[in-house]
Amino acid sequence: MAKAPVLTPQADDFPRWYQDLINKAELADNGPVRGTMVIRPYGYGLWERMQQELDGRIKKAGAQNAYFPMFIPQHYLTKEAEHVEGFAPELAVVTHGGGKDLEEPVVVRPTSETIINEYFAKWVQSHRDLPLLINQWANVVRWELRPRVFLRTTEFLWQEGHTAHASYEDARDYASMIHTDVYGDFMTNVLGIDVVLGRKTVKERFAGAINTLTLEGMMGDGKALQMGTSHELGQNFAKAFNTTYQLQGAEREYVWQTSWGVSTRMVGGLIMSHGDDNGLRVPPRLAAVQAVVLAIKGDDAVIAKVREIGARLEAAGIRTVVDDRTDTPFGRRAVDWELKGVPLRIEVGPRDLEAGTAMLARRIPGGKEPVSIDALAALLPGILEEDQALLLRQSRERREARTVDVKTIDECVEAAATGWGRISWADLGPEGEAKLAEQGVSVRCLVAADGSVPTSYDQDGNIAIVARAY
């Protein structure tokens, strides 16, 4: 009789597989208020490592961290017309504070363009104050009617960058640099997800932006996930909040702005990109635990050896955990590490000691082989890099295999049943986009004919990538 699978197989029911994995790998729980989530330590550890990697890149891009209040006076939201229209249906409103009804209700931030502009307007005086480059790590709230853990939650964690520049060109270039050098680099080289970088159509732009750049990943079921966005805000918020700087003489000019963000949604993207029927597979560069050294039995010599190996691997710069909890059966522990997607398992039993070898189990390609214990510290860094590259290659191969060139609305819908379609934007256009929307398919982004990010919405040869999306 075959062993019952730990998770619902992906092929049977992908959404249920996703939920099973999140429960069994102890990544998150649903919160008590509908749409909220509890991020458990192992899931939060993934987010912490994402934060570390991104924070370094954001600081290199010249932005400084700051913190703005999460409570925003309701009237701020109404100052930018498109912005309020986009966010009004999703707001959480505090009407009562300190035992009293509030004179003006307060909104819990869904994003911080409005409150940040209130302060940028005070801080920016002359061109010397520009560019002003700020980033914030924070929680935000957007009331969700169809919540799904990590992907769409009423409260989520994110970073939001907000910048002000003296010229349109400067703002445009900064939004583009964040898109490619910060987000693109991080997602490709750390998350190992072969994201497509493109421009959003007018319909899919952020509420209040003049241009939105996006990174779209293909998940294991062929659907798309918007992994991050970088917006050119033009002077929309500057005009709403009177954020200006002084030119020669007394004349003042509105600043040009950008905003950009990625969130805990990326944890969901990681799971759905790399997970398989045995659980998660964490890219080695992201993993808080790159290798676990397991004692198969509670034998003194084995315990001593796993601890010694653990110390040697740590000394070699490999993030290592020693699992010597031998009062729990070895099989159960091995399945748990597999579920959690730790890239390498080094399994040591009494017989291995005699031979001077250990079993090395590689989670990413799969498979086990005996290796010399003395060779481990020298061997593993290369293996981790190989496995990192393999995840990215698998992500790319899936995207290529499941993306087809199409010409009609019907073909778009058919392509979106199993993957992505590529269609000439000149042929599809906003009308075709509206028709696709009726069937639950959206234009994820526009890319240029050569695959690069198009410099304009209506550039000749633009290709629309169409898909169903999370």
Place this chain on the structure above:
Amino acid sequence: MAKAPVLTPQADDFPRWYQDLINKAELADNGPVRGTMVIRPYGYGLWERMQQELDGRIKKAGAQNAYFPMFIPQHYLTKEAEHVEGFAPELAVVTHGGGKDLEEPVVVRPTSETIINEYFAKWVQSHRDLPLLINQWANVVRWELRPRVFLRTTEFLWQEGHTAHASYEDARDYASMIHTDVYGDFMTNVLGIDVVLGRKTVKERFAGAINTLTLEGMMGDGKALQMGTSHELGQNFAKAFNTTYQLQGAEREYVWQTSWGVSTRMVGGLIMSHGDDNGLRVPPRLAAVQAVVLAIKGDDAVIAKVREIGARLEAAGIRTVVDDRTDTPFGRRAVDWELKGVPLRIEVGPRDLEAGTAMLARRIPGGKEPVSIDALAALLPGILEEDQALLLRQSRERREARTVDVKTIDECVEAAATGWGRISWADLGPEGEAKLAEQGVSVRCLVAADGSVPTSYDQDGNIAIVARAY
């Protein structure tokens, strides 16, 4: 004519000096909703460094980071009687979400004992799940009627640790270990504040705790600031949320819990401990910028030299910034770095180059002297450690000089006008404590006769430290 001071002198008006410093050093602004604050990059940088230092210590103490929703169903708060009584007057309540009135209003967390117990009750089954050691970095909201930036704000940032243990002793020891080895070590050895560690009286305990341990610092005006607390919660929340673990057989036992937190209030404590009439003084171990290398003039050779010095100091492990913004007058920049409290300034002008020297200005002891440029990298680490030690010594000397032994209520009040009083707790007692409270003086903590943390509230020889407090 004397130069107008940059800040209101401390001796003239300490609260106004504090507010001036926060504005001029660009640490924070008031938020638009009363009691909220905008933490500006330089202020946030202080908090980030505090987070880094604490996070490492918390992880070493075995706790793992996680994240719980900030929205708590209102009825959770009512489950623990003292807890709701303590926090009800300070709650912010969301009554409206996603365009609708909510069936049950939702409270924005003032602290997370309740929601965390809801999950601990699910996660803890057997003694193998204990101890369960969780920490969270988050924002919390307590509606403030008399807000003051960093010290008492409606929204603040903090970490909150929450643990569950199999026995009273285990929980007690863990709360004590956090108190001394995490908070005490951090505040003394990183913040350079000579905090007193003690127990709170029953009156001053956290709402829902059976014991509260505290760290109290003396500020520049002689008042006390509660810098952090660690609570034994006993089984109060475990009983309210039915958080139990299995004993032998089917019998179950309630867990014993702790919670502990420090917040952005510490930034206020840092300012009021070490600041002087020229601005902030940041302890070197905390400082994100330990040394700034200033070009006095925009001479090519000078610019090249400050960059070279900057690179050499960075290579020597000193966190260094190069200030070559010579379009701003040197004097203004020097005053600004002084305001911001960067420990060391290395000032380089054309004449210095010839002599191979630079002026070294030490913010903490004060004073300037020429030093050989070639000797800087070897010299500065020792100076930074000296200055770190000096801040702690000054903090201790102030506390000792302004603390007096007293015997009567009147003497307590008199002592609290300029500093702290020490009075026998057997003599003062809860009745004396109540009388002091009428005059705005509180018992900050109880310490044992030898200065250590007393093992009980009514231990023989306990001394009460009384003061006015922020």
